Amino acid sequence: MIPKANYHSDAIFADEMRLLFARGWQFVALTTELANDRDFVCVDHEGASTVVQNFRGEIKAFQNVCSHRFNRIQTEDRGNRLLMCGYHGWTYDKDGFPKGLPKREQFLSEDNTHLCLPHYPVETCGKFVFVDRGGGAASLREHLGDFHATLEAMSDYLGAEVQFCRVPHAANWKLLVENVLECYHCATVHRDTFVPWGVGKLPISDAVFDAGHSSAHFPRVDQPREELRQRYLSHLAERKFTHNSFFHIYIFPNLFISSSQGLSFYVGQVLPLSAERTMLRMRNFEPNVTLSDKHRARQDPINADSIATGLKLIEEDRAILENVQRGVRVSDRPGMIGDDEVRIRAFLEHYARAMAMPALQAVAAA
Numbered sequence: 001m002i003p004k005a006n007y008h009s010d011a012i013f014a015d016e017m018r019l020l021f022a023r024g025w026q027f028v029a030l031t032t033e034l035a036n037d038r039d040f041v042c043v044d045h046e047g048a049s050t051v052v053q054n055f056r057g058e059i060k061a062f063q064n065v066c067s068h069r070f071n072r073i074q075t076e077d078r079g080n081r082l083l084m085c086g087y088h089g090w091t092y093d094k095d096g097f098p099k100g101l102p103k104r105e106q107f108l109s110e111d112n113t114h115l116c117l118p119h120y121p122v123e124t125c126g127k128f129v130f131v132d133r134g135g136g137a138a139s140l141r142e143h144l145g146d147f148h149a150t151l152e153a154m155s156d157y158l159g160a161e162v163q164f165c166r167v168p169h170a171a172n173w174k175l176l177v178e179n180v181l182e183c184y185h186c187a188t189v190h191r192d193t194f195v196p197w198g199v200g201k202l203p204i205s206d207a208v209f210d211a212g213h214s215s216a217h218f219p220r221v222d223q224p225r226e227e228l229r230q231r232y233l234s235h236l237a238e239r240k241f242t243h244n245s246f247f248h249i250y251i252f253p254n255l256f257i258s259s260s261q262g263l264s265f266y267v268g269q270v271l272p273l274s275a276e277r278t279m280l281r282m283r284n285f286e287p288n289v290t291l292s293d294k295h296r297a298r299q300d301p302i303n304a305d306s307i308a309t310g311l312k313l314i315e316e317d318r319a320i321l322e323n324v325q326r327g328v329r330v331s332d333r334p335g336m337i338g339d340d341e342v343r344i345r346a347f348l349e350h351y352a353r354a355m356a357m358p359a360l361q362a363v364a365a366a
């Protein structure tokens, strides 16, 4: 366990932003969101505003703050427009230089490097796009380790995006991470969502760990009328990924990917706003299956249902996590981690190392 101050201290949060989020690879977007010229995705969290944008096929990442008077350049989560500041109209090129510059003679001199936006390395793994704002030494492949192959495979399973939204949480970002690393809470919190689907009774299986990343299956038990359900979903029988479980991947520090039997996929992105506030950016996908018009008519209501269930799940967790946030401020107990919560232990151990904290056991005993 880590000290409870790590869940609410502003000073520790500032250290986290410096040590964990301002350097090292961070998930920012999917390649599908950046497929066309001028497509952009904007990632804002405390202390950072980053834009990733397509410049005629080249994907570039810059600090999303204008060199002129500090206006944020792209102001939507994502979209398609020039990298043009909305204040005085400076328009930046693929090198981050304000090529379109009204009254340029007032600003240009011999050395114009200070006019360029700070730029960051961008790398992709399958459909997942990462940026390293600190320009760290490790490649993305090194950072992902065993999960590089996992993300490449998952990319192939993702079909069309069916939902994009954000959900604010009045809770520390680590509580959101810890919450998705276990399904021990599912039987209590998700009685109307996960449980009727058959998940939450069996222990986790096939857990994989690499540095702070981990994955596991949360097996499901077949439900009454299972055969009927299979028939209803038969148009997805040729999907590329099948497993009778909820499969979950966590990529340190900010990315969640999950698959519900390969029938639907979720990509969650954690954006810390302060020690006690976090934005969760959600994307949902259908499986990568070619559908006839008849099967499309069947799939659309299934997508609508999975969006509604996903939002309900997130709301169920959000209510609990905001309550935990209040509890963690007053408790004088160290807390406990059970066998079903081993991924939390791996996360916290990696977190403690990355934060240069004392060994976790020593902290727990202190």
Ligand code: FES
Binding pocket: 066, 067, 068, 069, 070, 071, 085, 086, 087, 088, 089, 090
């Ligand atoms: S602040 Fe961006 S153009 Fe002036």
Ligand SMILES: [Fe+2]
Binding pocket: 179, 185, 186, 189, 190, 313, 317
């Ligand atoms: Fe949950």
